[in-house]
Amino acid sequence: MARITRPEMRLHESSGVFLVHPGVVRSVCAPNRTDPRPICRARLAGCDKDAIPKECYNKIWRLSFYSIIWSIWIMRNDMIFNRKLLDFQQLINGIKFRVASWARAKWSNIQYGVLDIVRFPQLVKTPDIVKAARPNQKWSRPQPGFLKFNVDGSALGKLGLAGIGGVLRDSLASWFIVFSKLVGTANSNVAELLAIKEAMIIYSKSVWAQSPCLIIECDSKNAVFWTLNLQQTP
Numbered sequence: 001m002a003r004i005t006r007p008e009m010r011l012h013e014s015s016g017v018f019l020v021h022p023g024v025v026r027s028v029c030a031p032n033r034t035d036p037r038p039i040c041r042a043r044l045a046g047c048d049k050d051a052i053p054k055e056c057y058n059k060i061w062r063l064s065f066y067s068i069i070w071s072i073w074i075m076r077n078d079m080i081f082n083r084k085l086l087d088f089q090q091l092i093n094g095i096k097f098r099v100a101s102w103a104r105a106k107w108s109n110i111q112y113g114v115l116d117i118v119r120f121p122q123l124v125k126t127p128d129i130v131k132a133a134r135p136n137q138k139w140s141r142p143q144p145g146f147l148k149f150n151v152d153g154s155a156l157g158k159l160g161l162a163g164i165g166g167v168l169r170d171s172l173a174s175w176f177i178v179f180s181k182l183v184g185t186a187n188s189n190v191a192e193l194l195a196i197k198e199a200m201i202i203y204s205k206s207v208w209a210q211s212p213c214l215i216i217e218c219d220s221k222n223a224v225f226w227t228l229n230l231q232q233t234p
Contacts, residue, residue, distance in 0.1 A: 060103045060117075067098040093118075144171045146213040149199045153183075153191030153220075162186040164195035168203065177202060192223035 071094045078084040100117035104110060142148040151166035162184065168177035179202060183194050199216055203209060218224055226233040 060099065060107075063099050063102050063106075064095070067095045067102065071095045071098060139173075141171050141173060142169075142213075142215050145211075146171065146215055147176070147208060147211060148215040148217055149177075149203060150217045151192075151195040151199045152218070153188065153193070153195035153223075155186055155188045155191050159187050160185060162188075162191040162194075164191055164198055166195060166199045166202075168199075168206075168208075176208060177206060189220065189222050192218060192220035193226065196223060196227055 071091055074094070075084075075086065075091055079086060096118045097114070100114040103117060104114055139150070147168055147170055149166055149168045151164070153162065153164040155162035161182065163180065163182050165180035166178070167175060169175055179198065181198070183191060186194070196216060196218055203214060
């Protein structure tokens with residue numbers, strides 16, 4: 001734990017909470033506002049909305065929490081390791097420029113430049129992003145006399161712990177086989193292929209293997225393409 005005290009500012013660092021002088025919040029979020037606010041308790045889980053003026057609290061100022069914490073951390077290290085003195089104005093300017101730069105990087109179609117955001121932060125509004133609605137997909141029954149094996153595979157990250165699973169059902173949605181297992185470390189494409197392979201192995205050894213009417217359904221275009229085109233499989 002480190003405690004730094006100066007007449008113009010007090011920074012208190014602990015494992016979970018950063019207490020920031022209200023001047024930091026007012027200077028960053030509303031430099032022309034004179035109404036005093038209580039100390040902003042910026043927890044690692046998020047910012048205290050009550051400490052930020054409502055007219056400034058929008059998407060762009062959610063970045064201010066990370067900018068404040070990062071700027072305080074940099075200045076704290078400079079004071080401890082480089083013997084630099086605390087410069088309150090430099091801290092405020094650094095926070096503003098980081099918020100402005102991050103906002104421009106995150107929302108490339110924003111109509112304000114970095115200097116405009118720094119000079120008039122209370123007037124900046126981020127563009128609204130309309131999320132496309134995801135199609136509502138439902139399980140489709142196979143034709144009478146057919147069985148359908150729905151399989152899936154997933155991995156934690158591009159290469160991580162992977163698992164596969166599958167369900168075999170008929171046209172009445174009756175369940176015949178269910179499997180789920182870990183397959184070690186793999187990417188999502190390999191996991192999808194292993195799920196298809198596992199379904200074929202299990203089905204071939206089941207009492208329903210005599211039925212030639214089997215459908216294997218998978219939500220991976222790559223896995224389906226590689227299964228149907230073995231010569232093009234990586």
